[in-house]
Amino acid sequence: MTILVTGATGAVGRQVVEQLVKRGAxxxxxxxxxxxxxxxxxxxxxxxxxxxxxxxxxxLAGVSTLFLLNxxxxxxxxxxxxxxxxxxxxGVERVVYLSVIHSDLYVNVPHFAGKFGVERMIEQMGFxxxxxxxxxxxxxxxxxxxxxxxxxVYPMPIGSKGLAMIDVRDIGEIAALELVHREQAAGPLPLxxxxxxxxxxxxxxxxxxxxxxxxxxxxxxxxxxxxxxxKNLRQFMPGWMAFDMRLMSERFLxxxxxxxxxxxxxxxxxxxxxxxxxxxxxxGIVASA
Numbered sequence: 001m002t003i004l005v006t007g008a009t010g011a012v013g014r015q016v017v018e019q020l021v022k023r024g025a026x027x028x029x030x031x032x033x034x035x036x037x038x039x040x041x042x043x044x045x046x047x048x049x050x051x052x053x054x055x056x057x058x059x060l061a062g063v064s065t066l067f068l069l070n071x072x073x074x075x076x077x078x079x080x081x082x083x084x085x086x087x088x089x090x091g092v093e094r095v096v097y098l099s100v101i102h103s104d105l106y107v108n109v110p111h112f113a114g115k116f117g118v119e120r121m122i123e124q125m126g127f128x129x130x131x132x133x134x135x136x137x138x139x140x141x142x143x144x145x146x147x148x149x150x151x152x153v154y155p156m157p158i159g160s161k162g163l164a165m166i167d168v169r170d171i172g173e174i175a176a177l178e179l180v181h182r183e184q185a186a187g188p189l190p191l192x193x194x195x196x197x198x199x200x201x202x203x204x205x206x207x208x209x210x211x212x213x214x215x216x217x218x219x220x221x222x223x224x225x226x227x228x229x230x231k232n233l234r235q236f237m238p239g240w241m242a243f244d245m246r247l248m249s250e251r252f253l254x255x256x257x258x259x260x261x262x263x264x265x266x267x268x269x270x271x272x273x274x275x276x277x278x279x280x281x282x283x284g285i286v287a288s289a
Contacts, residue, residue, distance in 0.1 A: 002026045002062055003179050004092075006050060006083065007069030009037055011139055012098060015172020016067055016179070017043060023180050030059050050079035056086050063087075065094040065183045067175060070118075074240065077114040084121055094182040095129040096175055097122055101164075101195050101257055103133060109247045110240075119193075128188040130178045134171050134196035135164045135257040138281045145285055148219055154208040155222045157229050157249045161256025162206070164197035164263075167276035171196055174270060196267065197259040199275040207278070214282050226250050 003020060007013035008029035020027045021040040028044045031037045037045050048055025050070065060066070066087050070076045087095065100106075103116035122129045136158075147155050174196060182189060202210070208221040226249045233242035267275055 001064045001183060002028050002044075003065045003067060003183060004028045004030060004046070004059060004063040005067045005069075006030045007071065007098075008039070010069065010071070011137070011168050012171050012175070013067075013069055014039075015169055016069075016175045019173045019176030020179060023176060025176075025180060025183065028059065028063065030056075050083050051075070053082065053086065056083060057090065060086055060090040060092060063090065063092050065096070065179055066092050067096050067098075067179055068118075069098040070115075072111045072241065072244070076111060077117055080114075080118040081121060084118070084125060084127070088125055088127075093128050093188070094179075095122060095127045096178050096182065097129060097131050098171075098175065099131050099133050101133040101135045101197070102251075102255065105255060106248065106251045109251060110244045112248070123191060127191075128182060128185075129191050130182065131191070131193045132171070132175060132178065132196055133193060135166050135198065135259075137171070138165045138167045138198070138276075138278060141282070142285060145289070148211055149215065149286075149289070152218065153220050153222045154204065154211055155229070155232070156204070156207075157222070157224045157226050157253065158202075158204045158207065159224055159253035159256065160203045160205070161252065161254070161258065162201035162203045163252060163257040164201045164259045165257075165278055166196050166198040167281055170198075170267070170271065170276055174267065177270060194266070195259055195263045197257075197263050197275075199264055199268075199277055201256070201258060202278055210279050210282055214279070214286050224253050226253070 030046050032049050034045045034047050046059035070080050099115040103112050106112035204221040208219045211219040226246050230242045230246035
């Protein structure tokens with residue numbers, strides 16, 4: 001009984017692998033370059049990617065449960081559909097898929113719409129599946145820490161509706177719990193969707209206030225200028241991706257990333273502990289600088 005983890009060297013995938021190993025699971029990790037992969041003892045490494053049909057078919061052989069994670073790339077939807085079709089062909093019945101919160105609401109945002117399409121395919125294909133829908137990752141803040149500390153401004157246009165940001169360590173642990181739950185179930189479990197959120201829903205002003213408290217000096221909220229946000233992103237990512245991120249940020253402003261009633265309580269019960277807070281995350285990255 002083997003669990004295949006795709007995206008295994010990324011921020012979330014690595015956490016999933018480690019959490020599965022802690023729980024005694026038989027883990028196979030799909031990676032492009034095995035030389036760059038460093039996993040706990042006992043993890044089997046399969047070389048390939050989600051567009052390499054032959055390698056993917058080999059990686060799925062003998063697998064009982066699939067953790068499907070796609071990077072935000074232009075052909076993300078194609079990658080997911082190829083993987084799901086090959087999973088079905090090779091006899092995989094159980095899937096845990098990392099989607100995104102409000103995938104059915106942010107319909108004009110390319111990587112949200114693509115993930116919602118994958119959710120629909122999982123349903124149509126009849127997999128025994130859990131669809132995880134995470135909110136914005138706290139770890140994304142690592143990319144803007146120097147701007148905050150150097151210029152005294154929090155630059156992300158997250159608005160006044162609020163984002164229920166979640167720590168990727170919590171995502172990895174919840175994903176592993178769901179994978180093991182599916183893997184060990186005596187029979188098929190119904191399809192489930194779980195919003196993955198942090199314990200607090202924070203506005204731009206809230207976040208700037210937390211940074212101010214942690215740093216001991218005033219950090220201003222940079223405001224809701226999504227055009228400037230896109231322009232800044234274009235300095236270190238392709239134009240299509242920067243525009244995708246701008247569209248996402250515009251939905252932050254109009255809709256936020258808001259948990260449903262009971263989401264925080266459900267996750268807390270699943271983990272058996274409180275969710276990690278944004279304040280603790282910021283304190284941690286400031287202390288480690």
